[in-house]
Amino acid sequence: MPPIQYIVEGGRRLSGTIEPSGNKNSALPIIAAALLTEHPVTLTNVPRIRDTETLVELCRSVGASAEWTERNTLQIHAKEIRAADLDPVLCARIRASILLAGPLLARCGEVALPPPGGDVIGRRRLDTHFLAFEQLGATVTATHRLEFRASKLKGADVFLDEPSVTATENALVAAVAARGTTYLRNAASEPHVQDLANFLIALGARIEGVGTNTITVHGPATLGSATFAIQPDHIEVGSLIGLAAVTRSPLRIARAGVEHLRSIRMGFERLGIVCGVEGDDLVVPSNQTMKIHDDFGGHVPKLEDQPWPAFPADLMSIAIVTATQCDGVILMHEKMFESRMFFVDNLIAMGGRIVLCDPHRAIVAGPSRLRGAPMNSPDIRAGMAMLLAAVCANGTSTINNADQIERGYERIDERLNALGAKIKRIPART
């Protein structure tokens, strides 16, 4: 498939209603966990994006049947599976290939995985996965590929060395198959971790503490079949709040999953962007103050990411672009990843007033009028942030490597064009 380029004509006001897709980071562990049961599983509201398509291919490669029966409905039946010959190219395409470790280990007693890929946003450690599997009774060998073996998984009191999202998900799936009770302490609690736990419960697992940092699993569970709807993507909702704000456009984000939006709304409120809630819809008015709130005493405020329920790392790039359009000064502190902030060079080239202090911190002084420019998307969220910048800038921008954006956002060009944006999607000239 040729690489994709977006040509964006900026400076247009948007309006209308948009519904977020299902959460990518829920769909991925849930598709992988569907391999845990011999019975058929139907998943609805699955985002039809590059990452889910790749994982579906990997599921087929281990012997499961996986069919899209509608655009966003996926049926998976893992009657018999084998944990062998996983394609290194497919595994390297997505971070979520590591999520096959838990279900395949539980079903087959061993699995060898080529290293996972995913966003190039800094070092992405796997040590927490290894720690959890070892405590549940597996042996782990990590060389050019990752090998996990366990003739029997045993429940354990596991303290994760950090609340890693995918490590919590792998440990949760393995614990459902393990004999005895497992406590996962210092567990991640993101909406996608909750979604996975609720899917496992729908299959028949006994899990307590969903949404907290101590998850208790009583195993082993006898699993059946289930139909499960993936919850809305809170990161996409946050991206759309940023889009509405930078283009000064009134947007209604329908079925936004407002119960999970508190820290995200607070983050944008610090930038002077206030959203209303109507039922499960989020309403972003166009008449925002866009005035950054100083800390008490007039001190320079900061916005930092942290594990859930705090402001999510995957929204930092969006928040930075948004802040360029706000009045005031703010320190943006990305604590988790070392390379996620380098994309700000593109915003600086467009006229953004940003000082990159070090790989983790940037000071943004706004507002600045952005000018269209050529850009290259390094990762999903930086790509989406650049798309926001391009839509609000004066003139035309080109975003190369827009495939990255499409790893995480479904038909984003069509959906934003329906709101009034002008994004042309073309195969890039090589």
Ligand SMILES: CC(=O)N[C@H]1[C@@H](OP(=O)(O)OP(=O)(O)OC[C@H]2O[C@@H](n3ccc(=O)[nH]c3=O)[C@H](O)[C@@H]2O)O[C@H](CO)[C@@H](O)[C@@H]1O
């Ligand atoms: C498929 C999927 O679900 N991917 C998400 C998942 O990736 P993933 O599960 O790979 O991310 P982890 O939660 O393991 O951690 C991400 C990084 O943050 C660091 N870290 C983590 C916890 C902590 O308290 N302190 C800390 O510094 C880790 O060392 C690591 O470098 O979670 C990340 C963090 O929300 C998101 O960016 C990714 O979109």
Ligand SMILES: C=C(OP(=O)(O)O)C(=O)O
């Ligand atoms: C970092 C992300 O994805 P992944 O973990 O799949 O690379 C993301 O969704 O922003």
